[in-house]
Amino acid sequence: MIGDPVYMMISPESEPAEIERVIKEFGFDRPVLEQYWFFLKNVVNGDFGRSFVQGIPALPLILERFPATIELAVFSLFISLVIALPLGVYAGLYPERKASKIIMSGSILGFSMPTFWVGIMLIMLFAVKLDWLPSIGRGELGTFLGIESSLFTLNGLSHIFLPALNLALFKLSSVLRLTRAGTREVILQDYIKFARAKGLSHARVINVHLLKNILIPIVTVIGLEFGSLVAFSTITETVFAWPGAGKLIIDSVYNLDRPVIVAYLIIIVAFFVFLNLIVDILYSFLDPRVRIKGSSE
Amino acid sequence: MTQNNKYELLAKIWSEFSENKIAVVALVCFSIILFVAVFASVISPTDPYDLATVTIMNSRLPPLEEDFSGNVYWLGTDGAGRDMLSAIFYGLRISLSVGVLSGVFALIVGAFFGISAAYFGGRYETLVMRIVDIQLSFPSILVALIILAAFGKGVEKTILALVLVQWAYYARTARASALVESRKEYVDAARCLSLGNLRIMLNHILPNCIPPLIVVGTLQTAHAISLEATLSFLGLGLPQTEPSLGLLIGNGFEYVHTGDYWISIFPGIALLITIVSINLVGDQLRDMFNPRLKR
Numbered sequence: 309m310i311g312d313p314v315y316m317m318i319s320p321e322s323e324p325a326e327i328e329r330v331i332k333e334f335g336f337d338r339p340v341l342e343q344y345w346f347f348l349k350n351v352v353n354g355d356f357g358r359s360f361v362q363g364i365p366a367l368p369l370i371l372e373r374f375p376a377t378i379e380l381a382v383f384s385l386f387i388s389l390v391i392a393l394p395l396g397v398y399a400g401l402y403p404e405r406k407a408s409k410i411i412m413s414g415s416i417l418g419f420s421m422p423t424f425w426v427g428i429m430l431i432m433l434f435a436v437k438l439d440w441l442p443s444i445g446r447g448e449l450g451t452f453l454g455i456e457s458s459l460f461t462l463n464g465l466s467h468i469f470l471p472a473l474n475l476a477l478f479k480l481s482s483v484l485r486l487t488r489a490g491t492r493e494v495i496l497q498d499y500i501k502f503a504r505a506k507g508l509s510h511a512r513v514i515n516v517h518l519l520k521n522i523l524i525p526i527v528t529v530i531g532l533e534f535g536s537l538v539a540f541s542t543i544t545e546t547v548f549a550w551p552g553a554g555k556l557i558i559d560s561v562y563n564l565d566r567p568v569i570v571a572y573l574i575i576i577v578a579f580f581v582f583l584n585l586i587v588d589i590l591y592s593f594l595d596p597r598v599r600i601k602g603s604s605e
Numbered sequence: 606m607t608q609n610n611k612y613e614l615l616a617k618i619w620s621e622f623s624e625n626k627i628a629v630v631a632l633v634c635f636s637i638i639l640f641v642a643v644f645a646s647v648i649s650p651t652d653p654y655d656l657a658t659v660t661i662m663n664s665r666l667p668p669l670e671e672d673f674s675g676n677v678y679w680l681g682t683d684g685a686g687r688d689m690l691s692a693i694f695y696g697l698r699i700s701l702s703v704g705v706l707s708g709v710f711a712l713i714v715g716a717f718f719g720i721s722a723a724y725f726g727g728r729y730e731t732l733v734m735r736i737v738d739i740q741l742s743f744p745s746i747l748v749a750l751i752i753l754a755a756f757g758k759g760v761e762k763t764i765l766a767l768v769l770v771q772w773a774y775y776a777r778t779a780r781a782s783a784l785v786e787s788r789k790e791y792v793d794a795a796r797c798l799s800l801g802n803l804r805i806m807l808n809h810i811l812p813n814c815i816p817p818l819i820v821v822g823t824l825q826t827a828h829a830i831s832l833e834a835t836l837s838f839l840g841l842g843l844p845q846t847e848p849s850l851g852l853l854i855g856n857g858f859e860y861v862h863t864g865d866y867w868i869s870i871f872p873g874i875a876l877l878i879t880i881v882s883i884n885l886v887g888d889q890l891r892d893m894f895n896p897r898l899k900r
Contacts, residue, residue, distance in 0.1 A: 420881040422831050424838045425854055425873040431861055536744035558839055561754045569754050
């Protein structure tokens with residue numbers, strides 16, 4: 309293990325008595341199990357300890373940064389759905405067409421590209437070479453329905469676009485492949501043939517009968533992947549200097565700021581559990597077969 | 606198996622593999638990369654880490670530029686005046702060895718737990734598979750970050766982090782195929798001969814689980830190389846003394862806003878070609894070993 313917390317808080321050249329005092333004050337001289345018990349007791353009370361570096365409690369420090377991360381993740385999820393769903397349906401409907409093959413090879417390229425490198429390339433192209441969009445930081449915040457977000461101002465949108473696109477590419481290929489696989493499976497079902505036989509328009513068959521049925525696996529994956537989107541945003545946030553929780557955790561790992569790291573992990577785990585719950589609830593809305601019996605009838 | 610049979614088997618595997626032309630191209634690409642990585646010190650135009658030849662005078666030369674003594678730098682130089690092409694060759698070597706080494710260790714650990722879980726079953730199996738489930742529900746980057754945050758950076762620590770990220774995938778694959786194999790008659794026969802458990806697992810079950818493990822191995826190695834590059838880029842993976850492709854890109858990131866594109870673009874392309882070619886080969890192997898796609 310690295311990073312003795314005592315020397316994080318005071319200089320290693322301090323008087324031995326001073327070092328002794330800090331060790332006593334924070335209870336580092338107690339047995340490990342006892343220290344762990346204290347830690348657990350504090351966590352249950354919502355106290356994750358103070359950041360070694362900033363000296364303020366770790367929990368508010370992270371919660372303050374979380375909206376920026378969630379905003380980035382939501383917007384990039386939106387971008388990846390807007391691009392991946394139509395392309396995936398197209399590639400699934402016409403698997404033999406040349407365009408579909410290009411889409412599929414492109415998706416291999418998509419999940420092979422390291423996120424951080426794509427981020428650098430985006431900065432080079434759109435920020436440095438073409439000078440269209442800013443590449444650093446979060447823009448102005450706007451308030452809409454009581455939610456403060458940079459999505460509501462033009463300046464904010466221009467700042468979020470590049471990082472969100474970067475993060476979206478990471479998920480795009482997997483959503484695309486899933487949509488294509490779902491489309492190919494559903495298109496062979498009898499109800500699609502029946503809908504066509506009824507003389508419904510092509511657009512209606514695709515938009516209603518097909519899309520509704522491929523949504524079930526997609527919602528599951530998106531729900532679970534949203535968590536990993538938040539986790540992987542650490543990379544994008546570092547590249548684009550986005551002031552979110554991911555940037556904070558990387559900085560904390562650099563500075564060996566353990567209370568912040570531990571608090572971040574616990575929050576992320578809680579967030580994952582929460583997401584799984586949401587996915588399960590959404591599931592019963594989308595798929596009547598898994599609805600709990602006797603609940604709404 | 607006789608010598609002749611072995612050749613026939615290899616020929617059959619090759620003819621199946623070469624049905625996909627893109628996969629063959631990918632394999633050729635990967636072979637070239639492997640050659641470059643192994644012989645980096647021989648084919649590099651300069652030794653980028655020999656302090657006697659590197660001068661700061663040559664720093665940030667664009668591609669194809671000559672220095673004062675007439676040496677041409679095909680891909681330019683970085684901030685310290687090192688030849689990018691040579692740095693990429695050496696970086697490939699480091700990236701590949703970290704990726705492959707961690708893959709091999711993870712394969713050993715994962716196959717051991719996966720096969721023994723399937724073989725012994727019961728509570729032991731439940732315990733191992735729950736640990737695998739827990740691990741797989743976390744994004745790989747998060748697991749790696751936790752380990753590096755606790756132990757600090759360094760080559761062996763990065764490999765440890767990559768092994769801990771990957772072993773669960775191998776364990777799950779190994780268990781799935783070992784479950785099928787351990788119900789077969791030859792395992793019963795081996796038991797009747799009262800062979801030891803370890804011997805049955807290693808000599809009888811393991812060889813039959815190899816094909817799916819190879820598929821997972823190729824795809825996971827690509828993933829490991831990408832993850833190592835990411836961690837090194839963030840400054841948490843390999844130290845500056847072991848400049849992998851990720852570190853080279855990270856060093857180039859400092860110059861992004863000054864327009865010195867070549868310092869981060871070329872190592873990235875090398876990384877991309879490596880990962881894409883391994884993924885394409887792995888994809889084709891998966892299709893080959895997937896019985897559902899067999900005509």
